[in-house]
Amino acid sequence: MCPTDKLAPISAMVDSDSDDSSVSMSDSDEQPSGNEENPIDEEENEENPIDEEEDEVIKAIRLASKKKKNHPPPIRLEEDLTSISFHPHEDILAVSDALGDVNLYKYSLEENTNIGTLELHTRSCRGMDFSHDGKTLFTIGSDKAIMLSDMATKKLIKFYEDAHDSPMYCISVLGEHIFGTGDDDGHIRLWDPRVPQQIYKARRNEEYISQMITNEEEKYLLCTSGDGSLTTFDLRNRNFLVQSEEYEEDLTCIGLFRDETKVVVGTNKGKYLIFNWNQFGLHSDVFPGPKHPINAIVPITENIVVTAHDDGIIRATHLFPHRHLGIVGQHENSIVETVDICNNGTFIASLGMNSDINFWNIEYFADFDKVNNKHNKHDSKREMKNNLPSSKYGNASSFFSGLVDEES
Template sequence: MSKLNSAAKLRHVFDDDVFNLITYGEKNNLLVGFSNGRVANYSYDEENNSLVEEWNTKRHKISCRNLSLTDDNSEFISVGSDCVLKLADTSSGRVTSKWIQEETASAELSPYSVVEWVEGNNIFATGDDDGCVTIWDRRKNGGVLHSHRDQIDYISSISPFEDRFMVATSGDGTLLVLDARNFKSAVLSEEQDDDLTCGAFTRDNNAKKKFAVGTASGVVTLFTKGDWGDHTDRIMPPIRSNDYSVETMNRAGADTLYIGGSDGCLRQLNILPNRYEKIIGQHTSKAGVDTADVSENGEYLISASGSELIFWGTGDDSNESNKADQDSEEESDETKSDESEDESSSDSDEPTQNSKRNKKSAKAAPKKKVPKTDFFDGL
């Protein structure tokens, strides 16, 4: 492998593109959603350095776009381009509940782009390609508690916090803060003039917790929790390229994030002081990082680019600096702050033993002028 890939512990190439993955459990189990609508569960055999398939099932008619596990890892929800949500048992892959989106006179079908558990193992949220965020309760007949149409382009991420709240980022350049229990208290940020591609909380040990947002221009912006009107800091891209964008964002520590870029690189970003510290690795195709997650013990960062999946070691043996990145320049790491499928089985839910996300172009959105609110101050 090349110098950038020296931290790779395992490389596996699937037959189909990986759209989403979640790692869980002490044995580094891996739940994977594919472009052909299949969902599979794997375990990582460290002794033989290989993936072992536990089950594999056709779950959605088109593609499986996103997955979310319950807190106890016993169940997971999958969403697909077929506008269907399915709740299944993690150990077997068997479906226990499903919800089918129906077209109405006021709203056409819009594929789900993201799903995330918000409160306990009963309340979850979905986002779709048209910017609608829906709150669901699995115990309720029909499931839907409320829908929010404050955003007008695809929902790229949903990040829960404080048990009942969530932040939704959108391709229209806004983020939306919601309370799962109080449906009338939504707070919408100012438009950021850029697609918001992903988000994650950081600075947990600080009184002013930060929410980091990735963008299509490669800039990472920071919002302060409780002050959602506009960003407070901008972290410039690690390389100078008009084609570079932030594709994935995962927590690495209390003050650090793993950033997956459109150049196939995974980098570690420190927050306040804001600087890219090192390159974890780079996918061999140098295509964009489509999805990534951190193992439960923090030992591995698992990422996928197209059909290629790699387990990266996150310890000291990984690359220590960005010097290996031929496109980076010294000043580009500095930050600027504003303040200082098989059709014959297309609907089968029965697992077989041992056997992209589509990114929408951002729509032209009018500027939104939103009055400031202190509803979430201190939360």
């Protein structure tokens, strides 16, 4: 989906689930082992008081952890899955596979129902995106073809054969009458569905184009690449604008936040590179992550991003000020390849290399934006181990060691 469609504010909290895809803290999680109900006594609190901001964060997490039933159940398929994409307006998730097909699921808190299968590509479907109005699904495949399918009739409406000389790696709908594609060898092409051929092509990168985005103004196209550079094109005049310095790591994904005044780029070394909008030649800030490759990034508020990593963990990070919030969820024994956010910002879905799709409720992050506005000192290593309410795993640190159920 277009990044500008994914910046809708997140609203109030709803109930959270306790099934196998999202287990909140149980009583045993909240209570320490042994006879003591609370290992942190009043005297210890006086010597090591929790700062006001962190205390508010703990309250927000504890409140969310008590909720139930807040996301759809997981989707488990036998096929090798390649990508996922939420419909921008309806409760539909598109799931592509290595056979070249796209399955459409109507999701709800109770169940996920397959409402149709689109048999599109002769080889693996490598990426997809919806038009802004949701009426058309755009897909790319290893067969070098681009397919446009009508969502109302589930029929193919346009077909570009041999659209690139190399297999395409990514596709992005950039406006009402324009979309872009990037391939394994660094070529980008722009297309207008009303005409039979590409309207612009260029090659400024030596490696694969990992992701392409624009903003609401649709003036610039930003492309991240495996060669370590961020390349910017002028969409309106259809020409090359600027290329950043070449970083010694793959640039794997990109997102917009802070009312599209900031650009965050993820790398295969786990770093967050931050650029100012209109200043694409050199990053303005860098924030080190957990040293695991970042495979996908989704801005979920104006300050918070969720990222998918090679170690199977989905992490949340507050970018202004820099702070690791914790673990949103985890795919056991599987790389997390991509994440996407649903149309109303209630939850995200993640795809693991084992072809499991999990849903995670993220509404509680609205409260984090309210309480994470101070530049207090924090323990980054500990915070990267914190499990948030959506996670199905018990907390790996002592972050919640002092929490007890207020009703117990």
